[in-house]
Amino acid sequence: MLKVSNLCVNYGATRVVDNLNIELDHDEILMLVGPTGCGKTTILQALAGLIPISDGAIELGRWRATPQKMVPPEKRHVGMVFQDFALFPHMTVADNVCFRLKDTSLADHWLELLGMEQFRDAKPGQLSGGQKQRVALARTLAHEPAFVLLDEPLSNLDAALKDSLRWEIRGALKEAGVPAIWVTHDQEEALSVGDRVGILNKGVLDQIDTPETCYATPASRFVARFLGEASFLPAVLHDGNAKTDIGEVPGTPVNGASGAVDILVRPDDLSLVSHSDAANSTVDWERYEGESRLYAVTLDNGTQMKVRVSHENALQPGERAKLELTTTHPLAAFAKEA
Numbered sequence: 001m002l003k004v005s006n007l008c009v010n011y012g013a014t015r016v017v018d019n020l021n022i023e024l025d026h027d028e029i030l031m032l033v034g035p036t037g038c039g040k041t042t043i044l045q046a047l048a049g050l051i052p053i054s055d056g057a058i059e060l061g062r063w064r065a066t067p068q069k070m071v072p073p074e075k076r077h078v079g080m081v082f083q084d085f086a087l088f089p090h091m092t093v094a095d096n097v098c099f100r101l102k103d104t105s106l107a108d109h110w111l112e113l114l115g116m117e118q119f120r121d122a123k124p125g126q127l128s129g130g131q132k133q134r135v136a137l138a139r140t141l142a143h144e145p146a147f148v149l150l151d152e153p154l155s156n157l158d159a160a161l162k163d164s165l166r167w168e169i170r171g172a173l174k175e176a177g178v179p180a181i182w183v184t185h186d187q188e189e190a191l192s193v194g195d196r197v198g199i200l201n202k203g204v205l206d207q208i209d210t211p212e213t214c215y216a217t218p219a220s221r222f223v224a225r226f227l228g229e230a231s232f233l234p235a236v237l238h239d240g241n242a243k244t245d246i247g248e249v250p251g252t253p254v255n256g257a258s259g260a261v262d263i264l265v266r267p268d269d270l271s272l273v274s275h276s277d278a279a280n281s282t283v284d285w286e287r288y289e290g291e292s293r294l295y296a297v298t299l300d301n302g303t304q305m306k307v308r309v310s311h312e313n314a315l316q317p318g319e320r321a322k323l324e325l326t327t328t329h330p331l332a333a334f335a336k337e338a
């Protein structure tokens, strides 16, 4: 188990990672997300042993690193995967994967598993971005790392490739059976391929939990907004029931919120009907998304909500419409902001 306890990292007088606690099971994948500059790369560098830590401990198997006891990267058996692939351009695929490797049979195993065996003799310059990343992953896993750190491995690839490669990477990590921390900017990637998601806010982990829990019951408004479109609708929460101007739904209190609250509403928790006698809102703007349309709609009570509907349902800005809560699952209820 990879265990990070009360980890703090300072750059000079500035604390960049504050009291981080993570425990990862032997084959668990944690997706680490957060806004730019919140400390994601710093965490990976600290775990890899590339920078000193200021407080706390990192441990895995037989080693334990603290501010007093630096464990060098090679003793941690860490595998790293970067967005720019970091392959040697003058070496073939096979030589890249076998670089400093004692048992080269593992290289063949991972090249085959990642569909790259026919490119053994190619140089990185002859490969596409996705192929390069497969080689980089094969190289990392062939070295039998004790844990793997991935720093935005898909950010240099186009959208269509990202979608398939993320599942290949997940499959390979699961096959290797190692804990992994995967930094991404992509909230869809974070929610789909990880076993758990950690959301970092200015160096502090706001929440670490399953994707479903983080999305449906965020620990804070920051997490709610970071993981997707979020609208906050005034409601009165009583006995697990949230009453709003546009319908009643089950409510789950966050941090003991009760009475006058704001419930978190996602765009697919709502329906929007035009030409209704019971119109209660006005369309502000529309974003065409192909399969669907996203609307911003202001209710007559002044609250702006985002709602996603079928692409067939075209409304114009300024048009009156009826917005209704249609979900039956419980919505997270937050105390009113001061």
Ligand SMILES: Nc1ncnc2c1ncn2[C@@H]1O[C@H](COP(=O)(O)OP(=O)(O)OP(=O)(O)O)[C@@H](O)[C@H]1O
Residues within 6 Å of the ligand: 011, 016, 034, 035, 036, 037, 038, 039, 040, 041, 042, 043
């Ligand atoms: N070597 C350094 N010396 C001083 N400050 C640094 C150093 N490296 C990073 N920082 C600062 O530490 C903070 C965290 O940086 P970090 O690169 O970990 O963020 P990040 O979440 O990975 O950002 P991004 O998503 O943009 O890659 C930032 O404010 C950054 O400016």
